[in-house]
């Protein structure tokens with residue numbers, strides 16, 4: 057079962073915007089859509105590593121700030137003719153608080 | 168002996184349980200009904216028509232004294248149940264104990280009161296029961312009385328409309344950017360706001376209430392931004408909380424509400440609960456339809472029959488006469504979802520269906536909701552709509568009607584809407600000319616002068632030809648802004664002005680946008696147009712700006728940023744240089760470079776360090792150089808008469824004066840300028856957007872040069888005698904460019920479209936026009952000329968640049 061960890065208030069993330077969290081596996085971007093839904097994705101564009109958290113959020117997509125690749129917030133897949141995929145993570149809102157999967161806080165020892 | 172049923176709460180949910188129960192078996196129970204309100208059950212949702220005067224209280228009573236008597240229900244109205252003693256199976260009131268075999272909790276919910284100073288003052292009301300309505304009616308009796316309604320949801324707006332109908336002056340304060348945001352998308356929210364404002368109800372969105380002011384009773388409401396709105400009453404309608412107090416004190420399982428299973432039984436087998444006070448499968452409801460479903464099940468459970476409630480899909484309507492809206496389901500965008508949007512700007516209609524796997528999952532409708540129930544039926548049934556997808560939006564009655572009309576926005580323009588701004592020609596004038604035989608663009612131009620000057624309204628004139636002449640007119644294909652619309656940039660700009668559209672949802676609705684909230688191509692353009700046309704009224708939307716303008720720095724390929732402080736006219740001094748050097752060291756800036764624009768670039772700054780480095784630079788008097796902006800970049804200068812043996816004028820001084828007047832102004836694309844002290848042109852003035860060459864007799868002003876992807880020499884605009892005149896002409900030129908150019912057209916591209924003569928007439932020859940342009944420029948500078956760095960170096964906005972959380976610290980614990 058997922059163990060959740062509180063990372064802050066939903067209101068800290070602008071509507072149609074994003075904030076970054078530093079995690080054990082690198083930077084993760086938490087997005088908030090116009091409909092107040094939240095998504096968490098690795099903050100690295102599959103094209104050339106652009107910070108997706110700085111892109112324009114529209115519908116359930118974000119446009120990468122570097123070269124305009126459009127990424128689905130839901131699946132992490134590049135849209136249209138582009139190819140590529142970004143890792144997605146579990147995030148949810150409860151009582152106005154943002155919760156993510158606790159495993160993001162655990163350092164995974166290299167095998 | 169009949170078993171004893173005690174019911175707590177004489178509201179809509181328990182009322183329906185009693186009807187179902189008694190209807191099925193009149194003798195099953197001996198029923199005692201407690202109600203805290205001093206009256207029996209009435210149709211609570213009809214309080215709004217009572218408030219507005221469209222109904223009387225008597226008309227909304229659902230169960231009167233006769234009904235209770237005939238059905239042998241013992242009524243204990245005005246008597247509140249204080250506790251439930253589960254071990255002895257009794258409920259306790261001030262009048263003593265009442266035993267039960269079965270207990271039904273139906274306590275509804277409590278209005279939520281925001282915990283702000285003044286919330287307990289006299290005149291602060293909630294909107295829940297008849298007493299609240301009576302208190303509002305009393306306040307409305309005084310002529311000129313003012314009401315402030317906090318909360319722009321269903322309840323708040325019904326209260327507002329009702330109070331207005333009773334003659335009060337009404338203001339609605341809503342925290343979110345659009346009204347009823349949980350039921351409506353921004354497009355529908357915009358139409359709703361427009362309709363309310365049309366009834367003279369003031370609506371403030373994004374309004375955060377700070378405190379309610381008053382000594383004994385309410386006098387005013389103060390917002391976070393200091394605004395004070397006078398009020399005789401304040402109605403708080405910001406939400407409801409399930410009333411679970413009794414159940415919780417009795418030790419029943421509760422969450423947000425009283426926990427029940429599918430049979431509506433709580434964690435105690437002899438206690439049932441229904442209505443707004445329950446939580447069922449993680450859901451709490453605030454509408455009656457689900458409560459009725461629950462009631463049916465509760466009645467059968469009480470009769471010992473097996474029945475299960477499985478949750479409800481709800482739909483919302485607003486009960487304000489003359490305002491039609493409908494919403495249901497989940498209408499958020501999502502992968503694999505498609506939307507069908509229909510907008511009719513003439514009639515103020517907006518309909519949006521959200522589809523997933525060929526099924527309707529969300530509905531938002533405004534203006535024409537006749538088909539709402541039919542769509543809702545399709546949604547609940549999960550019907551496959553692929554067969555009728557093309558005509559679905561027209562509803563069940565569709566019988567070969569016309570397809571979506573790309574010209575609807577133009578057809579919808581009122582007769583007096585100005586189409587050609589240059590010549591002041593309105594729609595009716597053009598339509599009359601077309602009807603009178605001017606059936607080509609040239610003929611319209613000859614007859615009316617419309618589109619004969621700068622030509623940016625050509626698209627609209629052509630659309631009018633097409634609308635008026637129908638199929639017989641063949642329009643040239645123009646490039647629309649993006650896939651969200653069929654209109655060109657020029658058309659949209661013109662419509663924004665002609666119809667005074669002042670918000671993004673307004674533009675999208677009135678121009679018939681095909682998507683509900685735009686995309687990364689149209690949103691930055693619309694944000695610019697609105698900002699430029701309505702300075703002081705439109706509020707900038709950072710989320711519709713590209714990364715650099717949102718972060719006030721240029722993003723680098725590795726996600727770091729560059730920082731370029733302004734150096735007025737390329738002049739600096741040891742103090743500034745020292746501050747730049749210190750900042751470079753303190754923040755470990757990897758590259759310090761002199762730019763092609765006569766200033767210094769600090770490259771490779773981490774995003775979270777931006778506010779701090781800005782604060783340090785601010786301390787030395789350095790402000791943002793807007794090296795990231797569609798706005799004024801640099802004014803390059805040469806040394807001029809200050810030092811140079813050939814200098815004819817103070818080119819450095821003029822360059823600095825221009826930069827000080829111009830900085831901070833948003834423009835369709837970036838704007839670069841230069842001032843050279845003599846025709847040797849050391850500041851490269853002849854390839855700038857605006858370039859000045861000083862000569863003995865004054866200043867030669869050239870415009871529309873380019874040295875980027877295209878290379879082009881400036882064209883001479885005019886010659887001015889004094890510095891002051893030069894400045895005025897440049898301001899007027901930039902303002903004309905701001906007001907008319909297409910987003911992302913540099914001045915040279917725009918001038919090529921409208922012609923230099925057209926520009927010269929307005930900026931140089933017509934002095935009245937020049938003065939007006941300068942006045943508008945200066946007004947907008949009052950709004951926009953402030954250092955964005957200084958604003959964001961402060962604690963609160965600065966937080967946005969830092970990570971929300973650092974979980975790597977968590978791991979170390």
Ligand code: SRM
Pocket residue numbers: 721722723724729731760761762763764765766768794800801837839873874875876877913
């Ligand atoms: C820093 C600088 C280069 C330098 O090291 O000197 C520079 C850097 C960039 N230029 Fe430039 N331009 C710089 C002077 C110029 C000049 C020369 C000048 O201003 O005198 C030109 C030619 C004149 C002109 O503007 O047309 C120039 C023409 C461009 C263009 C092409 C514009 C065009 O309309 O053709 C772009 C692309 C754009 O703006 O769309 C561009 C875009 C860019 C961007 C912002 C690219 C981007 O979007 O990320 C570069 C940011 C680099 C970074 O990571 O910070 N840069 N760029 C110069 C900053 C000047 C300043 O102090 O503000």
Ligand SMILES: Cc1cc2nc3c(=O)[nH]c(=O)nc-3n(C[C@H](O)[C@H](O)[C@H](O)COP(=O)(O)OP(=O)(O)OC[C@H]3O[C@@H](n4cnc5c(N)ncnc54)[C@H](O)[C@@H]3O)c2cc1C
Pocket residue numbers: 175176177178179180181201202203204211212213214215246247248249273274275276294295296322325410413441442443444452453454455456458484486
């Ligand atoms: C102005 C207004 C407009 C509305 N419009 C709509 C609409 O258009 N559509 C829609 O679907 N819904 C609407 N609603 C919501 C709808 O009225 C409620 O969902 C419904 O009334 C809830 O029914 P209920 O029986 O759970 O609670 P209620 O009807 O609130 O009944 C609960 C009763 O329990 C009593 N009570 C509480 N505690 C005790 C106690 N300890 N002892 C004794 N009695 C107690 C309360 O006094 C109250 O009378 C509206 C509500 C309001 C206020």
Ligand code: SF4
Pocket residue numbers: none
């Ligand atoms: S010329 Fe300008 S845009 Fe091109 S690499 Fe150099 S700085 Fe970047």
Ligand code: FES
Pocket residue numbers: 101102103104105106120121122123124125
């Ligand atoms: S890095 Fe994202 S599009 Fe190039």
